[in-house]
Each structure stands twice: as structure tokens, then as C-alpha cells.
């Protein structure tokens with residue numbers, strides 16, 4: 001089978017002919033129909049993230065090994081199953097939960113394999129979906145698509161799930177103001193999710209009026225252009241000067257993070273999600289005096305993916321797939337994503 005693999009970071013992916021894995025026990029071999037092209041794939045390809053003071057945080061220091069087949073947003077058809085798989089049948093369409101853990105650490109024991117101490121995520125720590133087929137370690141990581149389109153379902157496993165987790169962690173109550181910073185793919189997904197699972201007033205912050213208009217169409221009540229005005233003042237203006245009960249920062253860089261913190265009302269919660277890099281200087285007395293909660297969110301747990309797929313099936317959320325590539329075009333897909341040309345999601349159809 002063909003797979004597009006990162007052999008060395010910063011060098012073009014190579015299309016390799018690799019052996020077809022044979023599923024054993026509860027393993028499942030899935031024929032990939034759609035693999036989402038995600039910003040994390042770019043970080044893998046580039047070999048890391050920008051940390052404080054421009055220090056580069058290498059993925060290899062976090063246990064990633066190359067060569068690697070990337071791709072963690074995988075939807076496809078069951079091709080073959082190990083002898084102990086139950087509840088699924090050959091030819092069934094499924095979405096793969098990629099955030100797999102080793103199964104025994106404190107996070108895994110409460111079903112949060114996405115934050116496992118020794119992660120084994122597909123497309124990051126083991127071969128993923130930029131391939132004709134992918135070996136899924138257990139049928140317990142599969143969600144039935146039941147009629148959902150594989151191309152629009154693929155990104156639910158990553159950006160959708162991340163947005164879902166972030167909205168849940170923000171914990172906005174009816175009547176609260178929930179600020180969403182960044183109207184990219186994640187932010188727009190979060191607006192739709194917040195609209196369907198909370199009764200909060202949703203405010204969205206971005207520098208791009210087109211994206212803000214899209215957020216409004218999808219259900220945001222207030223839009224704030226942070227390029228044209230002071231976003232902190234914008235939030236204060238719509239909250240009688242108190243600030244917001246919850247803020248989700250999907251950018252989370254040195255520019256947005258201080259503003260996100262300053263938008264909070266007393267007892268407010270800031271959920272930090274974006275991986276755009278940088279560092280934040282904290283006014284330490286302010287955190288206790290205003291009783292803030294700062295928390296991070298990284299992807300989400302399997303149970304949340306099941307809930308999210310159910311929302312998608314009820315047409316409560318839509319993900320926009322704007323570009324489709326073949327496996328041979330994997331490098332172009334990453335280049336286009338890097339250049340910022342892709343609106344919504346790009347997918348690879350092997």
C-alpha cells in the first residue's frame with residue numbers, strides 16, 4: 001500500500017510502498033477514505049513549536065520518531081478485523097479516534113487517553129492516515145459514521161473534538177458571556193458547538209471581518225474586530241464593564257493571551273488552546289485577587305467524540321471542506337495549508 005511519509009523534518013514527504021499490516025486480536029485495518037490535513041501535521045513536518053524567547057520545542061524531544069506517516073483525522077471503511085473484534089463489520093464506515101494512550105496511567109484510567117503520560121497517538125507517535133490503510137490498535141477507538149460524509153467527518157476527530165472539549169471546559173452557564181478568540185476553523189466550530197450545548201451569549205474576536213461575518217452567520221451574538229479596536233474594551237463594553245465569565249483562546253500567542261486574561265470577570269475561566277507559540281508574563285497578585293482559573297485543553301476524550309459525532313448527525317455543526325488532494329499531492333496540501341490559502345479544511349483522499 002502507498003503512504004506519504006515524513007522521512008526527515010523540513011524535507012518533502014516521500015510516497016513509499018509499505019507492507020499492509022495484518023490486524024490481530026481487537027485490531028482493525030481501516031481503508032482510509034479521507035485524512036484531514038491539520039496544522040499539527042505542519043508542526044510535525046517542521047519538527048516542532050516556537051516556545052518562549054524563540055526557543056524551538058522539538059517534537060523529537062517529546063518522543064516523536066521519524067520516518068512517520070502523519071495524519072490523525074481519519075475516516076474510512078473497515079477492511080479487515082482481528083479475531084476478537086465485536087460490534088463492527090467489514091465494509092462499515094467509521095471515524096477513527098486517534099488520541100490513543102498506553103491505557104494504565106491516571107489519565108487513561110479515567111478515559112482521557114488524549115492526555116496520556118505515554119501517548120501513542122496515530123499519525124504522531126505511530127503511523128497515521130496519509131496512507132491507503134491504517135492499523136487501528138482496537139475497535140474501541142472507532143465511531144460509526146452512520147451516514148455522515150467521511151470528508152466532513154474526518155476533522156471532527158481533531159479540530160472538532162478540540163473545540164468541543166474547550167467549550168465544555170469553559171463551563172459557560174446560561175446568561176454568561178463566552179468569548180471565543182480566533183475565528184479560524186476551530187473558532188467557527190466552537191461557535192456552533194457553544195450555540196448547541198450552552199445558553200451563553202457568544203462573542204467572537206478576530207482581525208478579519210469576513211471570518212467575523214461567518215461567525216455571526218453560524219450563531220455568534222457579538223463580533224469584535226481586534227485589529228480595528230481594543231478587544232478587551234470591546235468585551236468590557238458588552239458586559240457592563242465586568243468582563244466575560246469565560247474566554248477560549250484558540251490563538252494563544254504572546255499577543256492574544258494577555259488580552260484574553262484581561263477580558264475575564266472575577267472568577268473567570270481562561271481556556272488556552274492555540275499552539276501559535278510565545279510566552280505570557282503574569283501579573284501574579286491578579287490571579288488570586290480575581291480568582292481566575294487558567295486551564296489548557298488538548299484534543300479530547302473518546303466519549304466526547306461520540307457526543308460530537310451525534311451532534312454532527314443532527315446537523316448541529318458543519319465543517320467546511322474546501323480542498324481535496326490525492327496522496328501523491330500530500331506535499332502540496334501541506335504547502336497550501338502553510339501559506340494560509342486554505343479556508344476551512346483540506347483533506348487527502350488516498
Ligand SMILES: [Zn+2]
Pocket residue numbers: 038039040041072073158159
Ligand atoms: Zn489535528
Ligand SMILES: [Zn+2]
Pocket residue numbers: 101102103104105106107108109113115116117118
Ligand atoms: Zn495513559
